[in-house]
Amino acid sequence: MITVLLIGNGNIASHLHAAFLTADHIAVTKISSRNLEHVPYADITIIAVSDDAIAEVSSQIKNPFVVHTSGACEIDELKNTTHKGVFYMLQTFTKNKEVNFNEVPFCLEAENAEKQELLEKLGKIIGKNIYTVNSTQRKALHVAAVFVNNFTNHLYSTGNEICKKQGVPFEILHPLIKETASKVTSLSPEKAQTGPAIRNDLKTIKNHLDLLNIQQQQIYTILTKSIQDGH
Amino acid sequence: MITVLLIGNGNIASHLHAAFLTADHIAVTKISSRNLEHVPYADITIIAVSDDAIAEVSSQIKNPFVVHTSGACEIDELKNTTHKGVFYMLQTFTKNKEVNFNEVPFCLEAENAEKQELLEKLGKIIGKNIYTVNSTQRKALHVAAVFVNNFTNHLYSTGNEICKKQGVPFEILHPLIKETASKVTSLSPEKAQTGPAIRNDLKTIKNHLDLLNIQQQQIYTILTKSIQDGH
Numbered sequence: 001m002i003t004v005l006l007i008g009n010g011n012i013a014s015h016l017h018a019a020f021l022t023a024d025h026i027a028v029t030k031i032s033s034r035n036l037e038h039v040p041y042a043d044i045t046i047i048a049v050s051d052d053a054i055a056e057v058s059s060q061i062k063n064p065f066v067v068h069t070s071g072a073c074e075i076d077e078l079k080n081t082t083h084k085g086v087f088y089m090l091q092t093f094t095k096n097k098e099v100n101f102n103e104v105p106f107c108l109e110a111e112n113a114e115k116q117e118l119l120e121k122l123g124k125i126i127g128k129n130i131y132t133v134n135s136t137q138r139k140a141l142h143v144a145a146v147f148v149n150n151f152t153n154h155l156y157s158t159g160n161e162i163c164k165k166q167g168v169p170f171e172i173l174h175p176l177i178k179e180t181a182s183k184v185t186s187l188s189p190e191k192a193q194t195g196p197a198i199r200n201d202l203k204t205i206k207n208h209l210d211l212l213n214i215q216q217q218q219i220y221t222i223l224t225k226s227i228q229d230g231h
Numbered sequence: 232m233i234t235v236l237l238i239g240n241g242n243i244a245s246h247l248h249a250a251f252l253t254a255d256h257i258a259v260t261k262i263s264s265r266n267l268e269h270v271p272y273a274d275i276t277i278i279a280v281s282d283d284a285i286a287e288v289s290s291q292i293k294n295p296f297v298v299h300t301s302g303a304c305e306i307d308e309l310k311n312t313t314h315k316g317v318f319y320m321l322q323t324f325t326k327n328k329e330v331n332f333n334e335v336p337f338c339l340e341a342e343n344a345e346k347q348e349l350l351e352k353l354g355k356i357i358g359k360n361i362y363t364v365n366s367t368q369r370k371a372l373h374v375a376a377v378f379v380n381n382f383t384n385h386l387y388s389t390g391n392e393i394c395k396k397q398g399v400p401f402e403i404l405h406p407l408i409k410e411t412a413s414k415v416t417s418l419s420p421e422k423a424q425t426g427p428a429i430r431n432d433l434k435t436i437k438n439h440l441d442l443l444n445i446q447q448q449q450i451y452t453i454l455t456k457s458i459q460d461g462h
Contacts, residue, residue, distance in 0.1 A: 051435070072435050090403055092410050092425060094418070103406040131403055140397035141404070143439040144390035148404050149411045150426030151454045152383045157420040158457075159375035166371035172321055172362055173372070173379050174416045175334040179323050180380045181412035185405045187325070189388040194323060195381030196303075204282070204303050208374040215457055222453055223382045226389075226446055 002122055005040060006030040007057060008048035011093040012069050016048065019101055019126040026125060036060045044122060046087055047078075055079045065115055071142035074135040075109055085110040085119055088138055092149055101126045107133035107141060158216060197227035233353055236271060237261040238288060239279035242324040243300050247279065250332055250357040257356060267291045275353060277318055278309075286310045296346055302373035305366045306340055316341040316350055319369055323380055332357045338364035338372060389447060428458035 004020055006013050009032055020028035029040050033049045036057065045063040047054055054068045059079035066078055067085035078084040086109040093099060106123035108130065110116040116132065123130045133141065156177060160170045183192045196204040205224060209217050235251055237244050240263055251259035260271055264280045267288065276294040278285055285299045290310035297309055298316035309315040317340040324330060337354035339361065341347040347363065354361045364372065387408060391401045414423045427435040436455060440448050 091407055105403045137397045137399045140393050141399055143442050144393040146426055147386045148390040148408050152386050152411055153420050153423050154454055154458050155378045155383050156415045159379040160420055162371050162375040166368045168368045168372055172336045176322055177379050177412045180383055181408045184387050189384050189391055192384050195377055211374050227385050
């Protein structure tokens with residue numbers, strides 16, 4: 001049995017709580033970060049709060065092993081005086097939408113092998129994709145995630161905007177979006193690259209630019225150049 | 232029975248040929264665009280050649296109804312003197328990978344209702360998502376597809392590059408890529424937007440920029456600004 005204390009009220013805390021509640025071999029307690037006076041003991045204390053609050057919250061915890069869940073913060077952002085670690089799940093969580101933890105990569109960091117093993121054990125109880133990731137690697141993953149998630153989603157928005165202007169339903173693009181995402185899991189994105197930029201099809205590129213507003217043109221131009229430069 | 236003549240040697244011609252061969256109610260013939268001397272008769276002649284070759288190839292066809300498959304070209308790019316149309320499939324096709332035509336939106340255009348109906352009939356024999364799309368709308372879809380497919384794939388490449396530099400396997404990002412794509416089929420991309428840009432989290436944005444090369448920084452900056460401007 002592993003005892004887990006979850007601190008936080010956001011999406012990550014809620015989804016983890018739900019997963020731990022139904023898992024065998026875990027006894028979980030969840031508290032708000034606004035109520036840290038009487039913190040119960042736990043083998044692993046998971047601080048799932050905003051990046052800015054990690055230092056303050058962790059400084060008040062006396063439990064033996066405290067981890068945060070942030071992709072952007074180093075392990076030393078934790079200010080507890082006991083053991084520290086990171087339990088970072090590289091996935092996008094949606095409120096009120098159930099999470100399939102088998103589709104969640106767990107990126108784990110600890111100060112020693114014993115604690116690393118404990119985190120892995122915890123990860124494996126609710127999921128299956130477990131990675132050992134140090135703070136430098138995690139930072140790289142976090143910025144890479146901004147590209148493949150936040151920025152990609154913004155390109156979907158732009159596509160939606162372009163469709164709306166001509167009264168075309170965005171749903172026509174859904175299968176393409178899905179297939180594009182699916183393709184890079186079997187083919188490297190470099191090899192999967194298609195389109196007018198990589199073909200240097202100047203006529204199509206010019207036609208496309210004529211259809212766009214200034215900000216869309218800037219995005220189009222910079223991404224086309226980057227594709228052509230090969231990075 | 233609909234007789235179909237396919238002209239072309241690329242991915243689209245091959246995949247369409249395979250689909251028509253196994254379909255009921257279709258008799259399909261496929262020829263190369265380099266051999267147009269004795270073109271057999273067909274109810275629908277589909278020219279699946281590069282955009283630049285559509286005019287030249289179509290000008291040689293005497294069959295009653297000639298359509299191209301290009302998202303970028305207008306219907307009048309066809310130079311046959313009989314009926315014209317467009318049979319545009321908005322999907323990315325990979326060589327040697329079987330296509331599920333139920334996941335392919337057929338964007339169809341014809342000069343009159345009768346021919347439109349014939350194209351729809353053809354589309355429904357191999358697929359199920361049939362749309363009537365005029366030349367202006369198709370151009371919008373084509374440029375939108377560049378954003379959600381070509382540019383998105385390039386963002387995957389950038390993510391891959393960032394991971395490689397730190398020795399992190401790109402596969403850690405696969406579930407996030409899939410979930411991001413899946414999310415916008417149930418939630419609008421505007422509502423699905425998350426991340427440091429939309430939160431205006433300047434500290435994280437600065438940390439991210441520090442990890443990137445100049446071209447990546449340019450992409451990061453312009454997309455962050457575009458997210459913050461709300462378009």
